[in-house]
Amino acid sequence: MQNRIILILVSLLFCSNLSAQQVGHTTVTFVDSSRNNRQISTEIFYPAASAGNNTAITEGVFPLITFGHGFVMAWSAYQNFWDLLVPEGYIMAFPTTESGFSPSHSDFGKDLSFIITKIQGSGAGTFVPSASVGATSAIMGHSMGGGSAFLAAEKNPSITTMVSFAAANTNPSSIAASQKVSVPTILFSGVNDCVTPPSQHQDIMYDSTAAAYKTQVNIKGGGHCFFADSNFNCTFGEATCSPSPTITRAAQQSATTDFLKLWLGFYLKNDCQKASEFQDSLVKSPRISYRQSQSIACVTGIKETDLFQNTFKIFPNPFSSQLTLEMNKEHIRTVDIYNVVMENAGAFSFTGQDNKVMLDFSSLKNGIYFININNKYWKKVLKSA
Numbered sequence: 001m002q003n004r005i006i007l008i009l010v011s012l013l014f015c016s017n018l019s020a021q022q023v024g025h026t027t028v029t030f031v032d033s034s035r036n037n038r039q040i041s042t043e044i045f046y047p048a049a050s051a052g053n054n055t056a057i058t059e060g061v062f063p064l065i066t067f068g069h070g071f072v073m074a075w076s077a078y079q080n081f082w083d084l085l086v087p088e089g090y091i092m093a094f095p096t097t098e099s100g101f102s103p104s105h106s107d108f109g110k111d112l113s114f115i116i117t118k119i120q121g122s123g124a125g126t127f128v129p130s131a132s133v134g135a136t137s138a139i140m141g142h143s144m145g146g147g148s149a150f151l152a153a154e155k156n157p158s159i160t161t162m163v164s165f166a167a168a169n170t171n172p173s174s175i176a177a178s179q180k181v182s183v184p185t186i187l188f189s190g191v192n193d194c195v196t197p198p199s200q201h202q203d204i205m206y207d208s209t210a211a212a213y214k215t216q217v218n219i220k221g222g223g224h225c226f227f228a229d230s231n232f233n234c235t236f237g238e239a240t241c242s243p244s245p246t247i248t249r250a251a252q253q254s255a256t257t258d259f260l261k262l263w264l265g266f267y268l269k270n271d272c273q274k275a276s277e278f279q280d281s282l283v284k285s286p287r288i289s290y291r292q293s294q295s296i297a298c299v300t301g302i303k304e305t306d307l308f309q310n311t312f313k314i315f316p317n318p319f320s321s322q323l324t325l326e327m328n329k330e331h332i333r334t335v336d337i338y339n340v341v342m343e344n345a346g347a348f349s350f351t352g353q354d355n356k357v358m359l360d361f362s363s364l365k366n367g368i369y370f371i372n373i374n375n376k377y378w379k380k381v382l383k384s385a
Contacts, residue, residue, distance in 0.1 A: 024048025068145025109151025
């Protein structure tokens with residue numbers, strides 16, 4: 001009898017978890033007053049208690065992703081992405097602008113950037129309040145949208161990471177824009193892509209981008225259109241050139257998924273384990289080849305100062321905007337803060353007369369950081385909303 005009760009409780013818990021990972025959907029039209037009140041119709045998908053249109057969002061705070069569609073491709077061709085990522089705890093926004101035969105790549109890039117800023121600042125209508133939107137974000141896109149993602153990232157350095165799939169060089173040039181993109185960047189390419197051949201598009205973007213942490217994943221036998229769901233316009237265009245893909249759409253999307261989820265889990269959710277799994281998969285996967293500027297990883301080898309030594313105090317931890325540092329045995333001369341990949345996120349110098357200082361880190365994204373005091377004391381802190 002007891003075993004039966006436990007089984008029922010486990011089943012109820014399992015069902016509860018499933019119901020918390022449904023996909024909600026709403027449509028919001030944003031207005032960009034800086035561009036003559038440009039209207040940006042956007043389809044938004046979010047974690048919901050029940051699937052459907054305009055349903056209640058699940059309790060929590062979720063990273064935000066904007067996604068740019070390909071040339072004359074409908075936003076609905078990318079259901080594979082929202083079905084994959086929204087149940088994992090991401091909000092995805094798909095602008096439907098620039099879908100005709102004469103798109104403005106510049107405006108599309110600005111749309112992608114504007115939506116990130118707008119939703120993080122004030123939410124997305126009734127069903128995606130700003131309190132549910134996290135501080136980390138990604139700009140993603142396929143083909144034309146992938147190239148426009150570089151245009152967007154060039155203008156919005158506050159995003160956390162950038163992801164492209166079979167990115168096309170745009171007008172203005174996304175290759176030129178990549179030279180000013182410094183956020184961690186991953187490019188997915190199909191080796192058999194005849195629409196935007198990697199050697200003419202993504203390879204050059206990878207070489208050009210200013211990102212210190214960049215990776216290019218080349219899917220063996222992969223094509224251009226298979227990153228998305230079936231779409232007539234894309235399929236028709238790809239049929240007019242060669243080589244053709246030698247793997248199935250399902251195989252290409254499966255290979256993409258393996259790396260995409262790990263990359264986003266590390267950069268948008270600060271999950272250190274995902275970084276090591278990403279690096280391991282790069283080496284072991286027979287389905288891809290890759291290039292990488294340097295490995296991604298959380299900081300290791302830093303020995304935190306034992307606070308029981310009564311050397312200093314640092315509070316509150318976690319913190320939302322300000323941290324107070326108090327030294328007991330010496331003055332504060334320098335304070336540096338580093339993110340999980342040891343990029344310096346802030347540096348402060350003092351006259352050496354202060355034992356207690358308050359520092360404002362409100363501009364930092366949420367996540368794990370390491371504080372270094374006087375070049376010898378270390379402490380891990382967590383910034384959260």
